[in-house]
Amino acid sequence: MGIMSMNVYEPHEWKHGTKVAGVPWKNPVGTASGTFQLAACRWFYDVSQMGAISTKGVSPVPWEGNPTPRTAESPAGMVNAVGLQNPGVDHYLVDELPKLKELGATVVTNVAGHSDDDYAEVVEKLADSPADMLEINVSCPNVSHGGMSVGSDPKTLHRLISRLRPITDKPMVVKLSPNVTDIVSIAKAAVDAGADALSLINTLVGMRIDIRTGEPIIANRTGGVSGPAIFPIALGFVWRVRQALPDIPIIGIGGIDSGEKALEYLYAGANAVEVGAAALYDPTAPLRIARELDDLLDSRPQLAAKLAQGQTWR
């Protein structure tokens, strides 16, 4: 499986699809929210070939995000503190979403908010949209209200998801934070309140300091760590949630840069995965990884059959 020999532009019939909360994915590999923008990625590959596209978190109104610098490098990873800059849900509904649907993509719309009202407003606006799934981001470490604080407490999270649940029939994925003591109680709260699926993990809080100045590199001081470095940690979270909740669909996220790493998530019990940081330093990585996984599944018919039916290895 040499990357050298991989031509991601060759015509390819997907051999191994999956279903996440009933929604068919062409293959088990999606893009991770915040690392995909149609206007940028469409130049590099046919984005409709992905299992799904999780788009950048959208808020009720445009958000400015954090001051710059917003990123620092870390060993086999990166720290970011974008702070959910986005042009707002209205813009998304006329600009990003219809174009993605026109291209034939399966779209997971990532939802951000500073408050329960914010989330509700966005979900209401998306209820009649062509989005295939919603991914409620209660795990962003880079905004001071909402984000991770919502996703760190089972009660707060239960209240939010219970409020959002009746607003839409769309499958609702809740995206969890790794910055918690007990991921299982949080996952259970989300599921009890009506989540159709879970995605995990968002970034881990971290930072870098510039030894020339002694000061943090990122303006926000701390940010979220992603990339290959977090792979074993993220995999451990998926494993623990799957052990505790055998039935909930799970999207595994964190450090995936190869089909082999994606496969580890499937063996840990994920239904599908999303690729984040790898796309930043290698634009076609998500499609390459999907292709690699498609080939790896050839020799794993039992796993492939389960995925095809929306079931999981564990």
Place this chain on the structure above:
Amino acid sequence: MGIMSMNVYEPHEWKHGTKVAGVPWKNPVGTASGTFQLAACRWFYDVSQMGAISTKGVSPVPWEGNPTPRTAESPAGMVNAVGLQNPGVDHYLVDELPKLKELGATVVTNVAGHSDDDYAEVVEKLADSPADMLEINVSCPNVSHGGMSVGSDPKTLHRLISRLRPITDKPMVVKLSPNVTDIVSIAKAAVDAGADALSLINTLVGMRIDIRTGEPIIANRTGGVSGPAIFPIALGFVWRVRQALPDIPIIGIGGIDSGEKALEYLYAGANAVEVGAAALYDPTAPLRIARELDDLLDSRPQLAAKLAQGQTWR
């Protein structure tokens, strides 16, 4: 600062010492618990040259640890599930500790237990020993009772440290887990109960799966992730604890493989650091890092002066 040109055996006068909770360290770099055993490391370098030696966690009776395999590789890191195998405190008191003291090392004795009684028993036995500091490990992710469960809840931790505090006059360092939602409340609980210093972080829960079998590589399934991969995450924990607790001495741990990384911890507000995984793949790494840091501090007289007085950058 080329490693190429570093002869760690050349005679060296330490230029920049520090104090942690009143205990002088020759330099701000120690070994991290579980990655140092005298019988192994003394062949490679003069262990008394380290700022301090934190020894493997000792329990009241010998512990068998977990079944093998106990380790798996991860990108720029490793996962381990040793499970605190150790020959018990009595053995430690006749074997490891006196030899270390004879060599002139500053010793931080790492204490493990399955229960409050266990910890108390070990601390009692160490009270009259020549150990310079005790490091209470309430953060091991690889034992089912005690360990991380104690260090994840402020109340439980407060109860434990309050119980241990009167047993000894030795400076007591509490070693914290990163696998928590709110490190600050846990750090505060430890300090309120009488901890003289904090060390952080212990390993992050994680795992790897063998894609040939679909099963976890480590017999214990999950383990603790350490090594360069966790560096920005660990640094972020030290930063946040320092922001909340300006006065408590802090030992920064996680992913240190160079003097420059050690320096980032000092700028984040640590008094000293400990080197773990790097010593496993490069036996003389702790001493090399101490030397590199000693040189880096030459051009940072303000920081060096603060450290010398047991103060910190932040």
Place this chain on the structure above:
Amino acid sequence: MSPSSFIPTARAVEQATAAGYFPGRRSVEITDNQRLDEGVYRLTFRDPYIAAHAKAAQFVNLFSSDPLKLMPRPLGISEVNGEEVSLIFAVVGKGTDEFSHLRAGDTVDVLGPLGKPFRLQDDAHYVLVGGGLGAPPLIFTAQQLAQRPDCKVSAVFGYRSTRFADDLVGKYANRVESITNAEGNVVDLLNQIEDSINVDGLTTVILSCGPTPMMKAVASWAQRRGIGCQLSLEERMGCGYGTCVVCVVDTLEGRKKVCADGPVFTAEELGWA
């Protein structure tokens, strides 16, 4: 993630363009690496695609071969000769240090060309105001402008010490003025040459790249004289191609991406005028 894990440039470009896409990250061969000054290097590699498509102020992402260092190092294109592309960079950290040791025959991973170029017209007098490592993209701008017979080009460069770019830009510019830190800054130099800035009745346009304080000073110098001014910015980047929203700058129309909406902005857009 070592260079060899990526497909070589010819294949990558061929495959992508045949499929109608922009070529992704690929491995290219170094043909030359020269030290221009203390800690300043001019690196040349072969990439027919960039050579054919690059425009003034565009940049490329260069990648370390160390898989611990995954993030892009954006570097402005400084010259194109045939199929060869040159960059000029200062060694500031570990990535650029690694690049400084590359030798002809080595490979490096690259992505590009990236960014929106200077908007150039057919007849104008372009004053290229560069500071330090802001000079490289302006050398390429001069090279591009040399193809427009009705344009005139003056380079006004400020250096820390050595005038490492004067000769390079001199190949393409009609006039080269420069100043070192010890002598003054580029605004001093602009003042000195102000009287001769009108050339052949052409509209004068300033294109600038350098440290932010310098560019702000240049923008206000231009504004006071009613001279149009485009600035090429720098910001820490996550992707360099517009997908991560890491690299923003405040403009009058809100925060824009330096990598994809820029790196070129007008002084007006930035509200610096």
Place this chain on the structure above:
Amino acid sequence: MSPSSFIPTARAVEQATAAGYFPGRRSVEITDNQRLDEGVYRLTFRDPYIAAHAKAAQFVNLFSSDPLKLMPRPLGISEVNGEEVSLIFAVVGKGTDEFSHLRAGDTVDVLGPLGKPFRLQDDAHYVLVGGGLGAPPLIFTAQQLAQRPDCKVSAVFGYRSTRFADDLVGKYANRVESITNAEGNVVDLLNQIEDSINVDGLTTVILSCGPTPMMKAVASWAQRRGIGCQLSLEERMGCGYGTCVVCVVDTLEGRKKVCADGPVFTAEELGWA
């Protein structure tokens, strides 16, 4: 952590030994790499220290040059010739795959020699029972025993298919018997040669290395015949030099470190007898 970040072997060894220490991780030069069989390689590097000090069943840690792969790859020493040390390994994962591509003139990082050797006496008949990639340390054992004129050595090797080690051990052993999976296993072979196992009235001692089930069968074969038996074990390692307690095995005296208390244990110590 690339090979070049470590000090070269001569300097490292010189500095450490002059200071009275065991040399740490260092960079050594590959002098040869040969394919012995499908996925099996014999790698040779120059390291005077290991060459001078290595003993039967000792191993070295080899390190990947990829800084994402930090953990040691323990590999048994298979031969020493002058200042050169050989290893024989199977490609099982990414690290050994990388080693299979090393060429003469490349460097690789190494730590060693590590582990407690077979305990050898001056006059005995040693039956070296190896399975698959358990053979390499036994080749070196034969080489070491060849220096003891009063010892006799028989090699009894089991292979998956190709008999890649017969010739190598044949240089040093008095007798070589081997069997492939298709023909049977090493215990079958031991049964076949049992009648001729007493040589010159020497005490027979079995030294074995291979997959655990094989070694357990060999140990019980030996025990039923009252033959002493030492076994060289394998276990996943964190450090390879005794500091991390990752690599343990259950013995009658509790859990011991394979890397530092072993890799050699007697059948009695393991309770396998």
